[in-house]
Amino acid sequence: MRSLTRQLSLVFAVLLLACSGVSMWLQVSYNARYEQELIQRLSADLARHIASTTRLVDKRGWRPEAMRVLFDELMAVNPSVEVYLLNDSGQVVGSAAALEQLKLDMVDLTPVHELLAGGALPILGDDPRQLGVRKVFSVATLEVDGQRTGFVYVILQGQAFKALADCLAADSLLRMTLGLMALMGLLTLMGGLVAFHLITRPLSELTYSVSTFDGQNLPLFTVRPGDNSWTREIATLSHAFEQMSRRILEQWQQLTKQDQDRRDMIANISHDLRTPMTSLHGYLETLRFKDSMLDAEERRRYLNIALGQSHKVGRMAQELFELARLESGLVQPDLEAFALGDVVQDVVHKFELSAHARRQTVAVDMLPGLVPVKADLGMIERVLTNLLDNAIRHNPPQTAIVVRLSARGKCIQVDVQDSGVGISADLRDGLFVRTSALRHAPREGGGLGLIIVQRMLQLHGSEVTVIPAKPQGSIFRFELDAA
Structure with missing residues (x-):
């Protein structure tokens, strides 16, 4: 694909x-x-000089002998001019050329009268030897x-002049034209490439910056059908902006x-904290005001209930603090290689x-010889602890819980x-969303344990x-990379 720089340069x-x-x-x-x-200014008096020095017409009419001598002398002295004698109506009555060489026998007198009246130069008139060709001339009346009987009509750039000028100009003009075009093309190509490269470089950088805006290594955008090569990079930038x-x-x-x-989480947490705090406060007040009326067994029961509510509040506060740390981006896993089976055995023994x-029963199912994993030991232990704790607390008696380890390519798969x-x-879909987890949280906990598990695994x-x-x-189920 041609770049925008080359397109603009072209x-x-x-x-240019x-x-x-x-x-x-x-x-x-x-x-x-x-x-x-x-030429017309320099030769303005040529026809007048001819008319004043040679008697080309008298009372008896035109003098052919005088015209022949005049034409021969002029052709010898200045072969670039052509002299014609015109009558008062513009008809050619005398010429240095034979009559059969003339293409016109009548000359338009409008330019003649304009020149005699002192019109703005150059003024072009008919050339009797060429149809449709007008040339500069000099004219004088006879x-x-x-009484005006005719005109001396002198073409200042005759056929001899034209033939020689065309011969010399054709070759030089061609060389000059080709040379200028080549020079201009080279200079334009060099200057255009440099100039447009400097101009379009910020556009290319902007296109790349926008195309990678989301921080991922995305490929450049493809062009939509119908886009042509002249708008391709602009279309790319447009798509990047989209x-x-x-x-x-x-x-x-x-x-x-x-x-x-x-907002929902704050509302849910406030509601969840209010219940155990109210219960804790109520039992403590009961112990305070009825302490003398309670026996040892009732006092112990009230204290155990208050202690349980206190543990519940402390657990929710700890989960909120841990979740806030995980979502702040300040916590990063400390990766190390360890045997996942040993960690699983230790966690299972705790429960x-x-x-x-x-x-309930808790067991481990794994094949011998599993490769170590590379992860944060403390985080993975916490993940397994939360999953086993949820499985035990949220299931009825007679439930069997199994932690199963298996190899899956370059990963170790863990199933609880x-x-x-x-x-x-x-x-199922809302277990790892804060508002949903809190809304459907069981009475035994705050509902944030699975969200903490998900955040740790995402790290x-x-x-x-x-x-x-x-x-x-x-x-x-989750997977961990093998070491």
Whole structure:
């Protein structure tokens, strides 16, 4: 694809050459008129001199002998002129050429009278030897006894002059024209390429900057059908601006949605915090005002309830703080190679007692010889902890929970599967959205654990997905890169 620089340079060169051609044509035309005026002014008295020095007509009429002598002398002295004798009506009555060489036997007298009246030069008149050709001339009247009987009509650039001038001018004009065109073309090409490169470079840089506006290594935009080579780069910039405007609109919509989510989250958190705080406050007041009336067992029960509500508030505050750190962009994973199976075993051991208390089973299913993974050990341990904690707390007794590890190409796939009641389709897509998670959060927690899991995995270039298990239950699945 020709670049915009070369296209503009080509257009500029064509226009400049066209203007140069028109300028040369005007210059040649001006020089020709200048030459005609110069010759006509210099030879203005030639016809008058001929008329005054030679008796070409008398009372008996035209004198052929005098005309023949005159024509011979003039042709010998100045072969570039041609002398004609015209009667009062403009008819050619005498010439140095034979009558059969004449193409006109009548000369238009309008230019003759104009020249005699002192009109603006150059004034062109008919050439009897060439049809449709007008040339500069000199003219004088012939009178007998004060009566005009005709004219001495002198063509100042006759056929001999024209033949010699054409012969000399054709070769020199061709050389000059070709030389000027070649020089102009070379200078135009060099100057145009340099000038338009400097002019269009900011446009090319702007096109590239806009096309990569979203920070991704995007290819240059393709041209729509119908775009021609002259508008291709402008079309590319136009498409880049369209892409940028769509990207800005998408980002604006995302910001609007995030702002609304933030408002909803604050409202939901306020509601979720108010319930345990009210309960905690109520039990503490009861202990304060009825302390003397409570026995040891009731006092212990009230304290345990208050402590549970306090733990719930502390857990929600910790989750909010952790989520804020993850979304701030300040937290980055500290990647290292480790055996994922060992981490899974340690996390499962931590939940064996709580699972046993709920009459649930927790097991690990993995093949021996799995390659290590490259990830942040602390984050992955937290991911597994949150997933197992959710699986234990949100499923009924007699539920079997399995953590399964398997190799998938250059990744290790992790499945946390339970045989519980499963997750409905309308809730599945909102598990990792703050407002949806808080809205449908269980009573035991704040609903932010899965969002924290998703953010941590996104920092590792992965995501957690939820799929239904067969015959029942759910599977939380994610992948980690092998070391």
